[in-house]
Amino acid sequence: MAPEDPPHALHGLKRNIGILRVLRWVFVLLLAVAGLLMVVLSRLFVFWPMLPMALLGLVSALLVWSLTRGMIDTAEQRLREAAWLFASVTPADATLLFNQALVWEGLVSVVLMKEPPARKQVCVFQLSKFDYPKQTRSQITVYDSSRSRTLLIRRSGKYFIGVKIDQAGLAKQKRRFARLINVVLFLNGALFAAFGGWMLVQAWEMQQGLICIEASVHWPQATAEIRQVDVVEESRTTRSGKARAVWIPRVTYQYEWAGEPRQASRLGCVERAWSHRSAAHAVLAPFAPGSLYPLWIDPARLERTRLIADDPRWVKDQRNQFLGGFVSITLAGLLAHLLIGRLLARLNLRRLGEIEDEVRN
Numbered sequence: 438m439a440p441e442d443p444p445h446a447l448h449g450l451k452r453n454i455g456i457l458r459v460l461r462w463v464f465v466l467l468l469a470v471a472g473l474l475m476v477v478l479s480r481l482f483v484f485w486p487m488l489p490m491a492l493l494g495l496v497s498a499l500l501v502w503s504l505t506r507g508m509i510d511t512a513e514q515r516l517r518e519a520a521w522l523f524a525s526v527t528p529a530d531a532t533l534l535f536n537q538a539l540v541w542e543g544l545v546s547v548v549l550m551k552e553p554p555a556r557k558q559v560c561v562f563q564l565s566k567f568d569y570p571k572q573t574r575s576q577i578t579v580y581d582s583s584r585s586r587t588l589l590i591r592r593s594g595k596y597f598i599g600v601k602i603d604q605a606g607l608a609k610q611k612r613r614f615a616r617l618i619n620v621v622l623f624l625n626g627a628l629f630a631a632f633g634g635w636m637l638v639q640a641w642e643m644q645q646g647l648i649c650i651e652a653s654v655h656w657p658q659a660t661a662e663i664r665q666v667d668v669v670e671e672s673r674t675t676r677s678g679k680a681r682a683v684w685i686p687r688v689t690y691q692y693e694w695a696g697e698p699r700q701a702s703r704l705g706c707v708e709r710a711w712s713h714r715s716a717a718h719a720v721l722a723p724f725a726p727g728s729l730y731p732l733w734i735d736p737a738r739l740e741r742t743r744l745i746a747d748d749p750r751w752v753k754d755q756r757n758q759f760l761g762g763f764v765s766i767t768l769a770g771l772l773a774h775l776l777i778g779r780l781l782a783r784l785n786l787r788r789l790g791e792i793e794d795e796v797r798n
Contacts, residue, residue: 458509461501468498497624515598518587522580528591531579534795538788540610541617542600547795548579548588557796559607560588560599604796611789618782622774629770636763642707643756646747649706653733653743661690661732661744663724664700668717671710683710684717688724692732694739701740705747707755720745 472495534547544562549555558581580589588599602610669685689702704720711717724730735741 465498465502515587518585519589519598522589526580526582528578528580533575533577536788539785541613560601622778625773633763633766636759640756640759646707646752650747656733659692659732661692661730663690663728665689666721666724684714685710686717686720701742703742705745
């Protein structure tokens with residue numbers, strides 16, 4: 438079969454291949470840039486869930502590139518075969534059985550050939566902007582040849598490319614589609630687990646802060662000499678994923694424990710960042726370099742000290758918000774898992790079963 442350029446009637450299919458080629462580059466570049474950007478943001482904002490998200494972005498870019506590369510090459514081959522069918526084969530009337538069932542390569546359907554010998558042919562529509570028939574069965578015109586796996590279909594004045602497959606090929610397509618669903622479910626679980634895990638870690642740290650606040654009442658007391666007072670500006674990511682500037686009060690002080698001089702900069706049990714610079718400066722108002730201030734020290738963990746009293750209500754509120762975020766993200770992840778893995782996948786399996794029953798009967 439000599440390859441031919443597609444005639445004018447098939448230019449719409451050629452345009453679809455060009456659009457897919459452009460979309461491949463767009464998605465690959467977006468995913469790659471997003472992955473690299475998340476790596477940078479994770480270093481700037483100390484937001485560790487961005488690291489697995491960055492890895493997912495880069496891996497997804499490689500997957501999109503590898504999968505669509507073979508898809509485009511195959512589509513171009515199918516288009517050349519369709520051009521040959523259009524020019525060399527006499528079209529025949531047929532009936533299309535279509536229920537929107539999906540397999541790895543596209544939409545699967547059954548073509549009921551009317552001309553003798555009557556037969557049923559399973560085909561997969563690839564890269565065709567298929568106008569979904571409102572009825573399960575519709576009348577079509579088919580260009581078919583035993584010399585080609587490609588099936589050219591005309592419906593309502595438009596052309597679509599199908600690929601003929603047998604029952605073994607359909608079973609293989611089903612297995613590949615099931616693996617694709619599993620990959621999607623894994624990526625969905627990894628994404629929600631990263632965010633949910635970060636929320637849970639933050640809630641756990643706030644709970645540890647509450648325990649520290651209650652225990653610090655009974656800690657032994659020492660005297661701290663203030664060395665340096667400063668307000669540090671940082672850029673942090675909020676729970677909604679947006680970056681904002683915050684100000685953190687920092688006090689460096691020196692004290693003695695068991696006759697040994699030590700230095701620390703821990704203010705309370707929980708480090709608190711403020712959205713306004715003036716609020717951070719207000720926290721530092723009582724402290725001045727060279728002044729003495731009472732300090733509470735955890736004898737079991739000497740690196741844990743308390744210079745000021747924490748606000749337990751604020752810490753509880755933060756803990757509850759992080760726990761609420763964890764629950765919401767977990768429920769959203771489970772809902773997405775159920776929608777993809779249970780409802781959509783099972784619905785598609787039922788439709789594929791209808792296709793297989795039609796071929797067997």
